[in-house]
Amino acid sequence: MNRILNMMRYEIRIHWRRRGLRVMIISYALIMLVAIVQTISAVGLSELIAAGGLSSIEGTTGTEWMLLVTWTLTSGPLAFLMPLVLADAIPYDKQVGMSELLKSLPMSYPQYLLGKSFGATGALCLGVIGVLLIFAVPWWFIAGSYDVSVFLAMTLLAVPALAVINTMLVVLAAAGQPSAFRGLLIGIGLLIVLPVVIRLSHDNLIAFLLPSRGPMLSLYGPSINTGYMLFGHPVEGATAYIANVIIGLIEITAVFGIVVGWRQIKENNT
Secondary structure, three states: OHHHHHHHHHHHHHHHHOHHHHHHHHHHHHHHHHHHHHHHHHHOHHHHHHHOOHHHHHOOOHHHHHHHHHHHHHHHHHHHOHHHHHOOOOHHHHHHOHHHHHHOOOOOHHHHHHHHHHHHHHHHHHHHHHHHHHOHHHHHHHHOOOOHHHHHHHHHHHHHHHHHHHHHHHHHHOOOOOOHHHHHHHHHHHHHHHHHHOOOOOOOOHHHHOOOOHHHHOOOOOOOOOEEEEOOEEEEHHHHHHHHHHHHHHHHHHHHHHHHHHHHHHHHOO
């Protein structure tokens, strides 16, 4: 366990030293900032202050506005784009010869995979959660007072869950690639091409298996009441979300087992 944790801490530092993750998080923060500026420009700062936020103007609650804006601006990039900058976590080691050095360390290949994938996910989570916490106060004044417990549940539970599932899935799926570019292609194919090619349907297991994570994205979004069918039974809201998380974790476990097993087969044949 200590070896995995040490690898995880090392990977978090490495990813933050590389340009890709920094650019992605800064871009995400700028999107949040632009949304705030546009809202102030459209409504007017004095009107927002006088009314106590958009919720009073629109006749809704501050919590609804906060979730609508922050989850919409966060969930899409977190599901489809942000994991792509981490897809080369393992192929990059092979490309620069780092994997040969790591073979000399007292660490098994499964430990290496877990350390790399947890490190990539941890680096992403730190950036996204940090941005959300920074903008929590501005959204309080713009959207209106909101339920802090709901905001913390979204930030500290829903965001890491989505980041863990899709980022680890991409990192592990790209583990066998010989170069960073090939790893990126695997990530694009998994997160973008596959959901487009396979038509998303709410009426079967596909909606829960696809990396588009429809039930997870729908939890706080405008389509919160969208119904899904799982094994012939209707599921929606939090139930669909939890089912999607469990299926996602099963997918990660399966890909992890395939990668480790394939590595073992290759070593036995050499």
